[in-house]
Amino acid sequence: MEEVRFEDLGLRPEIMRAVKKMGFEEASPIQAKAIPVMMSGCDLIGQAQTGTGKTAAFGIPLLEKIEPKNKKLQAIVLCPTRELAIQVAEEIRHLAYYMHGIKVLPIYGGQEIVKQIRSLKGGVQLIIGTPGRVMDHMRRRTIKMENLHTVVLDEADEMLNMGFREDIETILEEVPAERQTVLFSATMPKPILEITKKYQNHAEIIKVTKRELTVPNIEQFYYEVKPKKKEEVLSRILDIYNPKLSVVFCNTKKQVDLLVNGLLGRGYFAAGLHGDMKQAQRDRVMEGFRKGKTDILVATDVAARGIDVDEVEAVFNYDLPQDDEYYVHRIGRTGRAGRVGRSFSFVSGREVYKLKEIQRYCKTKIYAQKVPSLNDVANTKIEKLMDTVNRMIEEEDLTTYLQLIQSEVNDSDYTSMDIAAALLKLCAGGKEEASETFADTGAEEPGMVRLFINIGKKDKAKPGDILGALAGESGIPGKVVGTIDMYDKYTFVEVPTEYAREIINSVNHTKIKGKSVAVEPANQK
Ligand SMILES: Nc1ncnc2c1ncn2[C@@H]1O[C@H](COP(=O)(O)OP(=O)(O)OP(=O)(O)O)[C@@H](O)[C@H]1O
């Protein structure tokens, strides 16, 4: 589609000025198509990918339609979450910056109702609200719908889904029938599309046609990870990619709390967001994240839709979402307004099939990635350290330190190379590769590793024989406390991590009941 300039859309000069101030150079495709249709007054359904400017696509025509002199409530935007209501109100306020006499108010649960009532008394023409709180005000008659001419459902498919549909119906019953009803979302599943007729009149469907539901500028990866290892893998990916800001999605509030604690314990700046938190706390978390004080937002699906924070460079599906649509919305928190982003999804066991289904639904490919090893993490760290070191040598005065190294070299047998190497190891927090061998062997208990023993056919040796032989051969009798799992062809034992290396070295290539055995960590299988 050819480029459309805002100048060509016949907007009020105040809005033109605001759009320029916001740094929008040209209209995005959904804006180019939807703004004229919405300004013509007909009902519409707008579908375009995440981060492509749907808010302004309805926000601009809304402001065009509002009469600043009329102090009555003229239009309402309904959003599924409080954070989104706040954000949409903020974006529309920016668009209305040069329009005098327009009051835009977000109305959402968890905020003091008395305070909201006071604000409403000042004559608000445009409300951005969550359904529950809007209904509350309707009942109290602190919001009157008689003069309303426009209703927008942002994230329309979610709003018309089971959880919200009744509330939406209750609200729409109070709105005059000769209104304009406008729906927007990045996803519009067929069953929802079918019921929209109930709420709209000959709606025009504007779909910015793309084959994929997700934006192409998000690189999508997945990792096969056992549930217990997810936190470790997440940390490794964070260390390797070093995203400026990240959003990590979990399926439960409890998991959010657990992970936030885990990440804080590992030294990351993380904060949680979910529905059991007090609104004031939710507001603080979002503010901290928007300002970059928190690098990692760990959230339930409350943050999946609409949230726009431009420096989010990575999205993690710590748990895979239940619905395919939610995959689209979640990863859409990155790669917004043409920026690039990455998404990382963790799957365990049979969830791989769920992931295949998501790929079919989105018509995109999600690429399998190998879990980075501690070595990969260390190498990345060293590369980054060396970049900094090079920059420091070029730009900074290092005289004092040169003198210190010189005197160390003079007073010892070490070369400056030795000292540099030791310092580098220290800065990189170097871990020995050996621990890597025993990472994630699938052992059930902490401090234990699972070893795989190949003894040929399973009936040649009994569990007791194997344990006995292991204890005997390794020379640490009695210390091998192990459980034996006899699968069809494989035998596993679990042994304390500190003895694993010795056991492997001494047992390999000896014989149990005349059969040679081979022992190795179970993760190498
Ligand atoms: N014409 C434009 N030029 C440049 N940036 C724009 C333009 N229109 C909107 N933006 C910016 O793009 C970002 C994403 O816009 P917006 O939040 O409206 O996306 P969306 O389509 O509603 O996405 P989602 O489906 O996730 O809700 C915002 O920061 C917005 O200010």
Ligand SMILES: [Mg+2]
């Ligand atoms: Mg949006």
